[in-house]
Amino acid sequence: MVAEPEPEVTCDxxxxxxxxxxxxxxxxxxxxxxxxxxxLRSQGGSPQDGVYWFTGMPVPVLCDFSHDGGGWTLLLTAKSRDGWNLLSVRGRRERSPSLDDNYSILRHANDIRDLGNGTRFAYRIETQAEKGRQRWGGVWFAPRSYSFVREAPDQTHVFLVKRFDKWKHKVSGIRRRMPWLNMHVRGGGSGDDPAVLTTAAPTGDGWGTLLEDEGHGAWHHSPWISPEAKNTGKVLYWMREEAI
Structure with a gap:
């Protein structure tokens, strides 16, 4: 019996x-x-940190295999406030993933989430990343039904599993809430709400905000935790579709 030829591999x-x-x-x-x-992490071996273009993905992504168990996808880098608004936070410089420049593929995050087969996923927030990795943030679990582009502050059943630096969930800091998109963002005037991507409550004072509208210039670049880490500095926002 003649063995059938193996199908040609069309991917790497x-x-x-x-x-x-x-x-x-x-x-x-x-x-x-x-x-x-x-x-890629689950396949074994020793994959390197860097940019990959995966089967089924419309854009390349930056992978981190060196921290918190590896297998992390970078969703957003916010180096500065320049150019951010409710449109650019969903997608910005999508073919240029970077730890050093403003970038976002947030609109693709739910598709990556759905590649997992578990009941939850993990997300990771790092701030003041210009001073080093794993600062003033942490790793959280969230139910798989939660969305990365939710436009309401109701995704509160999140669980902190790893803390970077010393802080607690509080009103004047990171709230126990998955970051959400504030569709009522207004920037530039007294009493306005400049938060674009935030853990804060709608009626709060803005602490726990990852990203503010470019028109608001009071912080570097967003208010984070008072008094421990008042400014976010450079923000890195990651996800992994299966929990650690």
Whole structure:
């Protein structure tokens, strides 16, 4: 009996990161067979931190395999307030994932979440990242039904599993709430609410905000935790579709 030939592999089972100096990245001829950073991690081996273009993904993504168990996808980098609003927070410089420049693929986050088969996912927030990694934030679990682009502050059943630096959930800091998009953002005037992506309550004073509208200039670049870490500095927002 003649054995049937094995089907031709049209994707890369052992991908390497795309060259960092070629951003914005063009779609490679052969995509990674894995569909996400987490799936690549689960295949074993020692994948490197960097940018990959996975099967089924419309954009390249930046993976972190070095912190908190690995398999993390970078959703957003906010280096400064420049250019941020309710439109750009969903997608910005999508083909140029970066830890050092403003960037977002938040609108794709729920699709990555749905690649997991568990009942929850993990998200990670790092602030003041210009001073080092894993500062003034942490890792949380959230139910799989929660959305990264929710426009209401009602996703409160989140569980902190790892804390970066010393802080507590409080009104003048990070709230026990998944970051949400504030559709009532107004910037530039007295009494206005400039929060774009925040954990704060709608009637709060803005503490626990990851990202403010570019028209508001009181902070560097958003109010975070008082008094321990009043300014966010550079923000890194990550996700992993299966819990740690």
């Amino acid at each position: 089972r052992s991908p390497r990161p795309l060259p960092a100096d070629q951003a914005p990245h063009q779609r490679p001829e052969k995509l990674a067979c894995a569909r996400s950073c987490q799936q």
